[in-house]
Amino acid sequence: MGASTKRLLLVFLLISFLAKSQEKKDWYSFFGEIPKTVSKRYYDQLKNSENLLDKARIIDTIASIHIQSGTTDSIIYYGNLLEEQISAEKDSFEAYDLYLSKAYHILGKGKLEKGLFDDAMKHYLDGIAISPVSEMEKMHYIHQLGLGTVYLYQKEYDSALSIFENCISKTKDTDILLFAKKLVADTFFFRNDFSKAKSIYLEVLEGLKIYENNKIRLQTQLKLGRIDIFENNLPHALEYFRSVKEVALESKFYDLYIDAVIQMGVVYYNQGYAQDAEIVLSSAYVNTVQWNKLELQRDVINVLKDLKVADKDYENAYNLMTQYLSISNQILTNQNKAIVKEMEVKYQTLEKEKEILALKEEQLLKESEIERQRTIKKAFLIGFLAVLLPVIALLLVYFQKLKTQIALNKSQEEVNSQKVHALMIDQELNLINATMDGQNRERKRLARELHDSIGGNLASIKLQISGANDQESFQSKIIKQIDETYHQVRDISHNLASKKFQDNGVSSLIKEYVNNIENGSNQKISFNPYPEEKINEIESPLKEELFKIIQELLTNTLKHAQADQVDIYLNRYQTILQLLFEDNGVGFDTSKTGEGIGFENIRNRLKLLSGNLMIDSTINRGTVINIEIPVS
Known part of the structure; x- marks a missing residue:
């Protein structure tokens, strides 16, 4: 999209939203470019500085400002710049380990904000390796919390909770302690244990009355607002999000500002203001695209897709779903999984070696004590x-x-x-x-x-x-x-011939089957045919085969996927019948896992119908199956 087109889109969205939001008296900011948050004097100091330690301090300061603002690309840029500057004089720079640890923290934070979890894990593991507790205690626990956050986003909740609780039990730093408690609450939030999460969030806010940390406060309030949405306390949730939006913009925390706007759009949608919600979310989407925030882009598209489905605009819902898959694939493509897996194994091995050394030290102490008492106990044991x-x-x-x-x-x-x-x-x-x-x-x-x-x-x-x-x-x-x-x-x-398929349209048969499955399980299943009247014109033999294919897909999902959400889109366009089947389950590695009998049966049916099957699945990210069948 060109710069002039972006400006026209921003002007249109701004005028539309101002016209619609007068009675709510809300305001929203559209950013045509990334806002400037760093003072020009820092750039001047960096340019004129000749001392490496001064340069490292200034780069670290600029990066910290970008972390607070949530400008992801700038975070990654200055993390790479810091690593590059100090590596050039590695042997003569006394503070090399400290600032390399800081560079890994900056890079890990940037990759995490961008949704590149595997790259973020690599940097945090590197940071832990060069930041021993005895020499850099605070940086060590900062990297530990970063690693735990990666596990949290990858839904490995037990691993994340273990790291957070370990930091709480060992750190004396108030910043680290409050942030670790907030992350523990996040873990229970993502596990849908909202009661326990809310209790810990309120405890964190109570602690912030004594020791102020503005960004942790706003992040905590955002989560409490989302819990209010789940509890259907929408007015109270809106109060949280409005407060966060205003303070975040004033404090230049632009990532939290976007998150608050997204959640306000969700509240408006739940209150029945679908058009207002769409405009609010569109404003947030423009900013996420401008700042290249892939995870936030995916979140906004997912909510907009739900709006289109609610309005029965299945064609645009399908287009948004296609865009959602494209962004997900972009995130996956950018990740370097092989290197990260190796680093994770090294980290786990290092932790085991530390445990073994501690056990050996303890064993030596015990043996010394036993040796000292052996002479005294010898006569007693003989008796x-x-x-x-x-x-x-x-x-x-x-x-x-x-x-x-x-x-x-x-x-x-x-x-x-x-x-x-x-x-x-x-x-x-x-x-x-x-x-x-x-x-x-x-x-x-x-x-x-x-x-x-x-x-x-x-x-x-x-x-x-x-x-x-x-x-x-x-x-x-x-x-x-x-x-x-x-x-x-x-x-x-x-x-x-089957009388059921002669007398009924295929959409009504599939709906009846989906409803029966949904009523007898914990899964939420949606079926969206478009256009329904053309789909119901399909001849009986193809009706029966299509019905059996969907039966096979749902059976596979219920048996293996552990999914709680399944979306089925059936579209007929000209001479193509397209079936898009998506679940949010555990997924599987398509390069390593062979297809079972279910997929073999589906391929055999499609072979007779001259159809095609495409499977897109990744571990912990769900599965998408795309089927195309030619029709006359």
Whole structure:
């Protein structure tokens, strides 16, 4: 999009929103470019400074201002600049380790804000490695909290909570302590334990009355507002978001300003002001695009997509969904997973080695104490030896009995397992036999029908043709016989075809099936056909195959995906029928995991229909399946 086009879009959105928001008396800022938050004097000092330590301090100060403002690209730029400047004089720069640790923190923060979680993890692991607690305690725990935040965003909640609680128990720094408590509350928030999260958030706000940290306060208030949305306390949530919006803009915390505007759009939508919500979210989206905040772009698009679905504008909802997938793929492409995995293993190995060293030190101390007391206890132990020997013998007997019992239990479990397996095999064989018997009976019935009715009629017609004298009477009889034969063939054909798919449109059948699945499970499933009347014009054979494909996809999702949200979009455009199936489950690595029987069945059905199947899935990020089938 060109600069002039962006300016026109900003002017249009601003005029539209001012016209719509007068009665709410809200205001919003559209930023055509990234706001300037750093004083010109810092740039002048950096340009004129010749001392490396002064340069490092100024770069660190500028980067800290950008971190507070949330200007992601600038954070990453100055993190790279700091690392580059100090690395050039690594051997002669005394504060190299300290400022390299700061550079890793800046880069980790920037990559985290941009949604590049794997790159962020690499920088935080590097920071932990060069920031020992004994020398750089604060920087060590800052990197630990950053690593925990990456785990939190990747939904590895247990790993994140362990790191946060470890920091709380060991740090004495008030900033670190309050931030760690806030992150613990975030963990419970993302786990949907809103009651516990709210309790800890209020505790954090209480602590901030004594020690002010404005950005942590605003982040905490944003989360409390979101909890109010879940509790349907919309007016109170709006108070939180308005307060955060005003203070964030005044303090130049532009990332929090955008987040507050997004949440206000969600509140307006829930209050029934769909048009106002769309304009508010559009203003936020313009700023996220300008600042290249990929995660926030994805969040705004997701909410806008829900607005379009609510308005039954499925075509634009599908376009927004396509854009959502594009941004997700862009995030994944930018991540360097191989390097990060190696660093994570190194970090875990380092932590284990530390634990082993601590255990060895403890063991040496114990051995020294044992050696000191050995002479004193030796005579005492000899006196009790006569008593201990019978006790040991009894213990050995008990141990043998216990071992025998465990072996018997294990043997019994194996026998039970074999019985269960045999029963399952018998059940499968019974089902197969029942299916084959049913098919054989149906074949015999059709053979009888064809032989007794149609075969008899055709034989009669043949005899009449052979012995016909009266042509007029003969012709009427033949016509009558042929008519009866036609009706018998039609009746047999109708018996073979499924009445359900003949009498109903495919959209109503899928809706009924989806509703039955949703009512019997914890999943939220949406089905969006567009345009519905054209989809219902699909012929019966394709109806049945399409229905069975969706059945197979839902079955796979319920069995394996652990998803709580499934979205199904069915679109017919010209000669293409497109099915988009998305879930927010655990996903899988398509390069390593083979396709199961479910996907093999779907591909076999699509092969007969000349259709195509595309699977896009990543671990912990859900699965998207795109199917295209040509239709006449």
